[in-house]
Amino acid sequence: MSTFEPGPVMDLRQRLADACRVLGVLGLATGNTGHLSVRVPDSDNLLIRARGPAEAGVRYTTPAEIIEVAPDGDVAAGVKDGLFPPQEVFIHTEVYRARSDVTSVVHVHPATVVLFTIADVPLLPIFGAYDPSALKLAIDGIPTYDRSVLISNPHLGHDLAAALGSKNVCLMRGHGITAAGTSIEEAALRAISLNELAEMNYRARQLGEPRPISDEDIATFATRPDAAKKPVNSNRTEAMWRYYLRLTGIAEG
């Protein structure tokens, strides 16, 4: 079985906690703001990072802090250890409702990405081979959900899912980002790519006026097979994820 195929629920809890820790160490999620989820195989429920009395931040999430939630956002199997769903659980429930192709959802508040929504500055396709996955996000177009409120009810979740549309990443003005994928790791890697795109745009603006790469080169990358759209067990995705697990000390190398 591929590393990234849906596995036993215990494995999913571990993988979800690992992904929380990676995004925490990389600075995409500070403090307790941010949550990741995954569909429970053969069920309408999802697993999600919970809030609770003993939490120590996204960066330190443990498998015990992952709870199962029903499609309406309520805890599925009774409250355990005082854990409860995040207020914005409806980001997850409504994206899954709208997108049968999505298996995992990431919601975090990466500061540099949020700055672009505050200043209303576009994320430009300013590099090519430096990071094709991040470039592809810019080429494909990144939608923005224009409100800055907490997504604290199904109606707001529905609107956010509508803003995301058929894309896999969405900016949330003055708030954060939502990323979707066919596996926990794919969704997390997309969030990392979006953050990298923003970091490079930000730094380029410190030096001068960022210049998008040529139309010819954009066309070349636009027609390039999308590694992220290959089967979820693509070696490239697995290798990239192994790198982040080791970089962040979650896996030993």
Ligand SMILES: [Zn+2]
């Ligand atoms: Zn949020």
